[in-house]
């Protein structure tokens with residue numbers, strides 16, 4: 218038996234709360250697969266921008282939602298994403314994609330398509346998986362073994378994001394107030410859409426990461442996963458014993 222049973226872990230939260238960093242590290246530590254669902258929404262947005270779809274026109278986005286093939290890798294040590302066979306991992310992080318993704322992800326046909334992909338990937342991850350996004354605990358995997366909702370103050374999130382954007386001499390390339398404004402605008406759009414908004418599941422454990430280092434958050438989530446795994450293992454072990 219592997220050290221960690223095949224647990225399904227859902228990690229949700231607003232932008233810049235540390236979902237990707239935490240989920241990758243937890244999955245790598247515990248030998249689980251990893252799925253970045255934001256990357257899938259970004260990849261379909263990138264494809265639409267490249268293929269002449271007006272991303273502000275919900276009908277045009279809906280009509281194109283089924284067209285591209287979106288393929289995600291699930292190795293936490295080397296996450297991969299492609300659209301129609303083209304590597305999208307770099308281009309999906311551009312400002313152009315970030316600015317358009319909330320409008321695209323609000324379209325029900327897009328959500329239906331991407332949610333289907335997510336459920337298939339989770340069902341095929343026999344060794345367990347950490348899936349991170351905005352609606353994993355509420356909609357995509359409501360029966361997950363563990364649901365975590367990460368939060369952090371807008372100031373902390375903007376400072377973290379700005380820390381990623383440095384020039385060669387180490388100075389910040391973007392203004393903190395503008396970064397914070399962009400983050401909160403995206404959260405507002407993601408929380409207010411009709412279909413599957415960003416929302417904490419009632420049974421999720423909320424972890425406020427504002428005052429925590431990434432290592433502390435990872436430690437905390439690893440402990441929660443191990444607890445959930447032990448709870449899952451208990452009845453199976455009991456059945457095994459009874460069968461002996």
Ligand SMILES: Nc1ncnc2c1ncn2[C@@H]1O[C@H](COP(=O)(O)OP(=O)(O)OP(=O)(O)O)[C@@H](O)[C@H]1O
Nearest residue numbers: 231232233234235236237238377381426429430431
């Ligand atoms: N607890 C923490 N303390 C300090 N920095 C952190 C912490 N957690 C994450 N970071 C840093 O904050 C930045 C954003 O983290 P990450 O990309 O994991 O957030 P996210 O929630 O996945 O964001 P998004 O939803 O926008 O993709 C990264 O540079 C990451 O290294």
Ligand SMILES: Nc1ccn([C@@H]2O[C@H](COP(=O)(O)O)[C@@H](O)[C@H]2O)c(=O)n1
Nearest residue numbers: 254255256258318319322350351352407
């Ligand atoms: N489950 C999800 C995940 C993401 N989105 C949308 O994608 C955008 C980008 O997500 P990142 O995590 O890469 O920043 C996000 O702003 C949402 O619009 C989603 O709707 N559902």
